[in-house]
Amino acid sequence: MAAHYQIGGATSAAISASVESGIRTGALAPGDPLPAVRALAAELAVSPATVARAYQELRQRGLVVTAGRHGTRVRPRPPVATRRAALLPPPLPGARDLSTGQPDSRLLPPLGPHLAALAAEIGPPTGYAASAVLPELAAVARDRLTADGVPAEEITVTGGALDGIERLLAAHLRPGDAVAVEDPGWANLLDLVAALGLRVIGVPVDDDGPTEPGVRAALTAGARALVVTSRAQNPTGAAVTAARADALRRLLAGRADLLLIEDDHAAELARVPLHPLAGATPTWAFVRSVSKPYGPDLRLAVLAGDEATVARVAGRARVGAGWVSTVLQRLVLTLWRDPATADLVCRAGESYERRRDGLVEALAAHGVSAHGRTGINIWIPVPDETLAVTALRDAGWSVAPGAPHRIAAAPGVRITVSPLDGSDLDPLAEAVARALRPTPAGFTA
Numbered sequence: 001m002a003a004h005y006q007i008g009g010a011t012s013a014a015i016s017a018s019v020e021s022g023i024r025t026g027a028l029a030p031g032d033p034l035p036a037v038r039a040l041a042a043e044l045a046v047s048p049a050t051v052a053r054a055y056q057e058l059r060q061r062g063l064v065v066t067a068g069r070h071g072t073r074v075r076p077r078p079p080v081a082t083r084r085a086a087l088l089p090p091p092l093p094g095a096r097d098l099s100t101g102q103p104d105s106r107l108l109p110p111l112g113p114h115l116a117a118l119a120a121e122i123g124p125p126t127g128y129a130a131s132a133v134l135p136e137l138a139a140v141a142r143d144r145l146t147a148d149g150v151p152a153e154e155i156t157v158t159g160g161a162l163d164g165i166e167r168l169l170a171a172h173l174r175p176g177d178a179v180a181v182e183d184p185g186w187a188n189l190l191d192l193v194a195a196l197g198l199r200v201i202g203v204p205v206d207d208d209g210p211t212e213p214g215v216r217a218a219l220t221a222g223a224r225a226l227v228v229t230s231r232a233q234n235p236t237g238a239a240v241t242a243a244r245a246d247a248l249r250r251l252l253a254g255r256a257d258l259l260l261i262e263d264d265h266a267a268e269l270a271r272v273p274l275h276p277l278a279g280a281t282p283t284w285a286f287v288r289s290v291s292k293p294y295g296p297d298l299r300l301a302v303l304a305g306d307e308a309t310v311a312r313v314a315g316r317a318r319v320g321a322g323w324v325s326t327v328l329q330r331l332v333l334t335l336w337r338d339p340a341t342a343d344l345v346c347r348a349g350e351s352y353e354r355r356r357d358g359l360v361e362a363l364a365a366h367g368v369s370a371h372g373r374t375g376i377n378i379w380i381p382v383p384d385e386t387l388a389v390t391a392l393r394d395a396g397w398s399v400a401p402g403a404p405h406r407i408a409a410a411p412g413v414r415i416t417v418s419p420l421d422g423s424d425l426d427p428l429a430e431a432v433a434r435a436l437r438p439t440p441a442g443f444t445a
């Protein structure tokens, strides 16, 4: 806790280094408050301006967050490796962990046979010059995106969706610029935006995607980029419908000042059609990850966009990490081309849908309303996240609090359905209903 960690330093650089070191060692945990500026200044015999500068620098790097009268705190997941990264207490022994947001490992294609087949055909080692986007991979990716209505003349490959989004934001925006993101939205994206020194503007989201008034307000507030999750929105399961896509395309048409990013992370797993916004603005990118259908460890996403945007992403990669290994690209291509894998991905999509819909129905039968049109998560609005998470943990279910996913959205908890079997749905729904029931008034221990 902050109370036990002595922040030191006589300059703003030394003070911010001391806070960072506390985060690294775990002495300052995610969510811990930092001392008030004046109090720390008095303690260190420096001016309040020195401490304020240190806090500002930490804020710009996404290590801390300042929330009005709540003061300055360590971010839930600061962008520095820490020996105590977990925001949540570990699940109780024997508790079922529904907090991870991970796909069901039982439904990911086994890689062994594909790696063995690749070994036989991979050919001689590849050098620098020959390495880029594999033409065969690009051709298949283009066909798949075009079939879904995404203009895909220009594409590149990144190390996952978030890597693509980071490169896009870094190439187009400057620290202090505002990014409109869904609220509630994906916690990792909020962390990334903070780590890049960008500001967030929350856009309310309903089951059909980001709301039109929300996007309009974000544009008015000066958003320089907008990130939209096409399907399987995390945490709510929203998917952009045809009507919402039409409305947003009209709203965004011709906005030359806005970078539009679409994140189609569910890809082949999504059981609803894609209604892309791609091309509505002159500057746009559509990112499709392989993580959910084929496995997060593959670290690959395809990024389509306008010519200038794709050139920025690919060009920046070239002067940095270089490219996504062609070994990995070949592996993904093999998976895409394998009919048995396509069949498995299709069955996985059905299985998530069954469990998600089953849980939403079971909750409804217990009087609890929940969201989860697509994907692997459901979102349950709750009056108090801490109470709900704690009561469920005591009942043997570990669920994710909504706080890391929210800006101004109302509280909720996220349940990932990946570990659930059909027989779990009713007992879980009953436990949720009990956790949300108000405790009898008037009782004091």
Ligand SMILES: Cc1ncc(COP(=O)(O)O)c(C=O)c1O
Binding pocket: 101, 159, 160, 161, 162, 163, 186, 229, 233, 234, 263, 265, 289, 290, 291, 296, 300, 301
């Ligand atoms: C909204 C969203 N986008 C993207 C991803 C996956 O990103 P990556 O391709 O970097 O694994 C996730 C994973 O949970 C997600 O929830």
